[in-house]
Amino acid sequence: MTRTLVDNTQRFSGRADYYAHYRAHYSPRVQDVLTEKLGLSADSVVADIGSGTGHSSLLFLPLAKLVYGVEPNENMRRRAERELSGYPNFRSVAGVAEATTLADRVADFVVAGSAFHWFDRQRSWQEFKRIGKADGHLVVLRNHAQREASPFMRAYGDVFQRYGERRDRPNLRSALTDIFGEHGLSSLAIDNSESLDFAQLVGRVLSYSSMPLAGHSQHEPMLADLERVFEHHQTSGIVRFAAETVVYWGKL
Numbered sequence: 001m002t003r004t005l006v007d008n009t010q011r012f013s014g015r016a017d018y019y020a021h022y023r024a025h026y027s028p029r030v031q032d033v034l035t036e037k038l039g040l041s042a043d044s045v046v047a048d049i050g051s052g053t054g055h056s057s058l059l060f061l062p063l064a065k066l067v068y069g070v071e072p073n074e075n076m077r078r079r080a081e082r083e084l085s086g087y088p089n090f091r092s093v094a095g096v097a098e099a100t101t102l103a104d105r106v107a108d109f110v111v112a113g114s115a116f117h118w119f120d121r122q123r124s125w126q127e128f129k130r131i132g133k134a135d136g137h138l139v140v141l142r143n144h145a146q147r148e149a150s151p152f153m154r155a156y157g158d159v160f161q162r163y164g165e166r167r168d169r170p171n172l173r174s175a176l177t178d179i180f181g182e183h184g185l186s187s188l189a190i191d192n193s194e195s196l197d198f199a200q201l202v203g204r205v206l207s208y209s210s211m212p213l214a215g216h217s218q219h220e221p222m223l224a225d226l227e228r229v230f231e232h233h234q235t236s237g238i239v240r241f242a243a244e245t246v247v248y249w250g251k252l
Contacts, residue, residue, distance in 0.1 A: 015207055016079040020053040022203030024143045026113070027192040027245040030059050037186075038137050038249060040064065040109065047107035047131055049097045049124070050115025054080035054090075056141055060111070061087045068102060070095045097124040102131045110252065113141045117172065125179055132252035138179075140248040142172060143192060149242035152233035156241075159229060163222040164210040172248070180250035192245040195238045198230050204241070 034040040044064040048057045051069035053076050060067045061084065069084070070093045071077040077092055084090045095101040097112070097119040110128045112119070128138055147157035176185050196204065205211050205226060212218040233239050 015209065015213070016053055016073075016075040018203050018207040019055075019076065020079050020083060022200055023053075023055065023207040024192060024194065024204070024241075024243060025055050026059055026141050026143060027190040028059070029190045030141065030245060030247055031063060033188055033190075033247055034059075034109070034139065035063065038109070038139070044108040045106060046109045046111055047100065047102055048111045048113075049100065049128075050112055050118065051080060052076045052113070052115065054084045056111055056113035057084060057090060059141075060109070061090055064109075065089060066091065068093050068100075068107070070097070070100045070102070072096045098127055100127055100131055104130055105133050107132050108136050109139055110136065111139045111141070114143065116140050116142075117175075121175060121179070129252055134252075136252040137249050138252055140172070140176060142246045142248075144189075144244050144246055146242040146244060150233075150240065152229070152239050153242050155229040155233065159205070159222065159226050160208075160211070162225065163212060163218050164208070176248050176250070184250045185248060186250065187246060187248045190245045190247070192243045194241045194243065196241050197237055198227065198234075201230060201239065201241070202226065 040060070040063055042063065042065055046060045046064045046067045047070060048060065048067055049070050051057050051071045054069060057067050057069045057080065066089050068091045069077070069080055071080060072095065077094060081092045093101060097115070110132045132138070145153065145156070147153050173187070202223065206213060212222055230239060
């Protein structure tokens, strides 16, 4: 396991509560897309890679036969086990995208949520093809904040630019096009906007691994700037957080 891989699996340590409570869930309309277009059914087995606290698994558990939640970070994995304890068809797995520990040809759907950009693309793709059935699909989900949608969203984006850790990430569509080719990749954007109060907005920001937690020198200045942004744009204690869930899929 490379040092980069080890570091990435630990990025969300200390953020499991923020992630579980405040990170946006994917639009439930994703379920309609997967059942109508890809044939997700009560016979389907899903491998949710980088499953975190279970946000993406929640889409599949009411519909599928079995969902494997593969998550390397112990804090996140244990939180998912508590959150999803009411689903007998959930299986928690300690593994990484590049080495899931799952059996060959076990999954009808290999799914990745926002963790996809942390994966080693070549090694994870080989693993997905190993664990996926011959007629299976890779489905990638992303909640995308629409930072140009309103003055509030632009100011929110400025806070991220000012205080967030700088990282080079490949464009998701380009990365998936490299895998599937221009004509092998399908996608659909679904509105997933929300109304947030200040506590929810703070929790949302702190659920991102790039933003400074308590104890970091920039944590308090970041909170002060975020409060100024909120107070300037709120109406009756609420701001509108513009976002969409984008679903990408292609054949394994």
